[in-house]
Amino acid sequence: MLRDAAFGQYYPARSFVHSMDPRAKILLTILYLVAVFLASSYTAFAAVILFLGLAILFSGVKLKSVLKSVKPILFLIVFTTIINLFFVREGTVLFEWWIFRLTDATLHFTAKMALRLVLLVMGSSLLTLTTTPVALTDGLESLLKPLKLIRFPVHELALIMSIALRFIPILMDETDRIIRAQKARGADFESGNLFRRAKAMLPVLIPLLVSAFRRADELSDAMDSRCYWGAKGRTKFKQLRFSWRDLVGALVTLVFFGLIVWDMVAPFFPILVIPS
C-alpha cells in the first residue's frame, strides 16, 4: 500500500513530545538542525545522537518508524558517499588504484556526511511524526506573525500549507485506487524498461490530475459557502500555550546545543580545553 510509504506521517500517541507546543517543537528542531550542521567531531556527533535518542524515547514513537523516514533518501546517501570517495584527495593514502584514492580523510569526511544526512532526516521527521499537520501549521503561523508587519500573507501561507499537507494522504489513497482500477483492466506497471513504465503511469496520472482539480474546486466551493474570508477578524478555537514541558525540552536542547558549540570552538581557544 502506498499509504505505508508516506514518510513522516503523524504517529498518534500520547507522550511528552507529542504534547509539547508546536512552536517550541519547530524552534527546537531548527536548533537541532543547526547543531547537526555545526557538529564536526565525533564527540559532537555522539552528543547529537544521544539527544535524538532521548527525543525518540520521550516521543513514544517506535524507533523503526523513525528509521523508516531514512529509506527514501537512502539513494542520496549512497550517492554522496560514492562521490566523496572520488573527490576528497588530501590525507594519508590508504589505498590507491587507477584514479581512485582512498585516504583517511576521505573515510572521516564520508562517514560524517552520511551521519549528518541521516540525523537531519530523522530529526525533522520526528517533528512531523509527533505533530499533527494542523498543529504544525498553527505553530508556523504563530511564529511567522511578525512578518505581517511587512504585509507578508502569513495566514494564507499557513492555510496553503495545511491544505497541501491534508491532501497528501488523500491523493495517496486516490493514486492507490486508480492504480488498482487500471490493474483490473490489465495494466502492467511492473514490467518493461523505464520508458515503458513511465508511459504505463499515464492512465494513473491523468485521472489523478483530473480528480485533484475536482477536489480543489469542491474545496473552494465549500470554503465559500462557509463564508471563509481570509485572515481578517479570524479567531482561533484552539489557543497555543507553552507549558512546563516546553521549558524542559528547551533546557535540554540548549544544554546539548551548548555542548556542541563548545566542542566546535574549544580548539580555537586553548583556555577552554579541559586539561587531561
Next chain:
Amino acid sequence: MAIQIKNLSYVYSPGTPFSHLALDDVSLEVPDGEFFGIIGHTGSGKSTLVQHFNALILPQKGDVMIFGQSVNNHRTDPEVRREIKEKKRSKKQLKQDKINLKALRRQVGMVFQYPEYQLFAETVFDDVAFGLKNFGEEDKSPEALERQVREALELVGLDFDEVRNRSPFELSGGQKRRAAIAGVIVTKPKVLILDEPTAGLDPRGKKEILALIHELKRTCSPTVIMICHDMNEIAEHCTRVAVLEKSKVRFVLPPEELFLRGDLIEELGLELPAPCRIARALNKRGFDLPENLFDAASLSRALGEALRRPPC
C-alpha cells in the same frame, strides 16, 4: 465454482498504529451463474473482500480460488517459497506466474465504485480499448478491435458512432459511468464484480444501470457479484446475499429468507426493503402478513387477501 474463499483474513497497514483488520476469517462460495449480492455497513470490508476476487489484493492469510485456480502466488505460498530458496524455480517461471495473475484478472472484471473517475484516454474508443490491448487479445487486427469496442459500447447503451471520437470527460455523468463499464466488459469477463454501481445516481439512472447489469449477465458475464447499500435493489435482483458486519460474514442467504430475520437485519444497522417494513409495522398492529415480501405487488396482494378474510 466461480469464486471460492477460504478462511481469508486481511489487515491494512499491519504493524503500525493504523493497522486495521478489514477481513476476519471469511469463507464464501459463489457458483457459476449466480447474481450474488454483498451488503454491509460502511467500513465492514466489502470492497476489500471483492478486490480479492480478482487478485488485486493478494491474500495475507487464507486462500482465494478463481475457477478452481488459487491466487496464492510465489510470494505467499510456503511451498513455492521453499522452491525459490532451493533454486528449483527459476526467474522465468516466476514471470509466468505473473502472467497467470493477469489471465485471472481477465476472467473477473471489476467495476470500482465511481468508475468514471478512472477514465483517462483522449477518446472513448481508446479508453474502452485499453483493457483489450492490455490483455493481449489473440486477434489484434484493428477491425477486430473496433468490432469488440462497438459491441461493448452498444451493450451498455451508448451510440458507438456518436461517442467513439469524443473525449470521455465531455460525457454526462451517466454516460461516463456507462463508458467506464464498457471498458471493463469489453474483454468479456466470465465474472463481473460491481462495487456500488448505482451510487450517486438518480432513481431513474439507478433503474437503468440495474437493467443494464441484468442484460450484461444474460449476454456476456454469467456470474455477477454486486456490492450494494440498498436493500430494495438486493431484494429485487440477487439470488443470494452475503451480509458483512465488522469484517466478518454474518450469513449468506437468499433474499426471501434473509428478510424473514428482520430483527437481525435492523440490529446490524441495515434497512429492510420498504414493503417488508410496512408488513412488519402492520403485523405489530394485529395483521398477520408474511414478512418476506419485498416488492409492492406481492405486498398489495397479501394485503388484499388479509382484508378479504373475515375478521376473527
